[in-house]
Amino acid sequence: MGGTPGAAEQPATERYEPGSDADFERLYRNTYRRILGTLVTIVRDVATAEDCAQETYERAYRGWARWRPEAPVEAWLHRIAINVAISDRRYQRLRQVGEVIKRLGRPAPGPDPAVVAERSELVEAMQKLPPKQAAALVLRHYHGYSNREIAAALGIPEQTVASRLAAARKHLQAVLGG
């Protein structure tokens, strides 16, 4: 599978000391791009994904002293990131209601060309999936995690991962006509 290095493919030499600021900074540098990639498929745009990524590392830093070295660190980060993305989705839904009420009677603004450029039908469709389904898809098909690793990362049974992946694929097939 041609994914980016997944948790299983991380260099074995990468060791982190819980509570160490220097190690957390190294962790940030080593994992930021993959966490951002996951978030982009769940939240509405890249800017929001970047914001969520920062929030993810802030939350992780608060729990850094309690992180256990035997736990896969990237899986731990992904779990936090997905929770952050879910929170953001809820926040955006509430915000959208406010925006709709404010816009009533006014023409909707045109799309921002910069935002359109970075969009793809697939990512747009994924952003409409339930966040946990989108997360399972990107962990599987972009990061190259196995179902077992995804299950460990999200703290769910492997069977649940399989059913989420199946539901997500079915939905995408229907939307994209694949």
Place this chain on the structure above:
Amino acid sequence: MSDLERDLEQELHRVLDAVSARPIPPRRAGHAGFGWRAAIGGAGTALTIKVLTGVAVAAAAVTVAGAVTTGSLNPEVWGQQLSDRVVNCKQQIANSGQHGIGDCVSPFASQHGATVSSAARHHGSGNGDGNGNPNGNGSSNGNGNGSVNGHDKDKAKDHSPPAKNSSP
């Protein structure tokens, strides 16, 4: 691998590799993002405002209540003045052969009541309960407890505890 899965991987790499190629920004330190968002627009602000308002109101209430209860913004001054007044009144009555020092103490208590109730109003009690009757019901019981809360004796009945409910 199905066609869908292959397409999925290709498309994800096309889009996300471009996103991931961006330079890594410096890590945000401290509480920003959702933390601030929640604090500024969420329940955090409401809670903070409530707590601060509560503290301010409580502080004002303690000041006013203290003044009203003791009869002076400085209780020591008022207490000493009252003691002196009572001693003087007792001496006057002993000399004149009258009974009870109420008539002697009452004007002093009334005057003091008016002063304190005015101070209480300036503290913005604004509760509309008529506290601080400038006439001050300086009671004539000889204790010199000039009432400054404006509650006459009939009103005092309103403060009696409610009848106990005998039902289970």
